[in-house]
Amino acid sequence: MAKQLDYHTIREIFTRFHASEPEPKGELDHVNAYTLVVAVALSAQATDIGVNRATHELFKIADTPEKMLALGEETLIEHIKTIGLYRNKAKNVIKLSKILVEDYGGEVPCSRAALESLPGVGRKTANVVLNMWWHYPAQAVDTHIFRFGNRSGVCPGKDVVAVERAIEDNIPVDFQQHAHHWMILHGRYTCVARKPKCGACLIRDLCQFEEKTL
Structure with missing residues (x-):
């Protein structure tokens, strides 16, 4: 588990996520x-x-x-x-x-x-x-967020509730609404479980993961 990153580093991480995808969306289809x-x-x-x-x-x-x-x-x-x-x-x-x-x-x-x-x-x-649906800044921690949070130091925690609390406590409020979507998508497509794609990662220079790939 990485150490908790400081405020300025976390702000820079989510500033980059926002610049790359300003309005991230969940990938489950629904109509209501x-x-x-x-x-x-x-x-x-x-x-x-x-x-x-x-x-x-x-x-x-x-x-x-x-x-x-x-x-x-x-x-x-x-x-x-x-x-x-x-x-x-x-x-x-x-x-x-x-x-x-x-x-x-x-x-x-x-x-x-x-x-x-x-x-x-x-x-x-x-x-x-x-x-x-209601645009409340609730943080749904899945396996992708848990992995990313602990590798990067953005929101480390021993269990999903601890990670959820770390998100709420440490990610700037202006990024809270979309935080879990950015992290899920990053964990799903870049910070994958096996052979993470660190070479293509937006935050490679800020992440604390010690086993970065080329």
């Missing part, structure tokens, strides 16, 4: 808050590309919890069976859809606690929804 919740829940231990492929037709016919309940679990399974853990995920999607209809009038709640109470929705999923 409900389909975003479903897509993120389906993405656990799966790729965004794989989820998008499965939901392309699904969201055309089931873009509300009411429509998803009408579709039913077995038909939902047929749409998402290419995704890992699809049976358990289908059960959760049906359960959370029922709760949204019965307890929230079919609307997705905009509090972290309410979101986390839904089946299959953990802190990371809740934070993604809060950030992407």
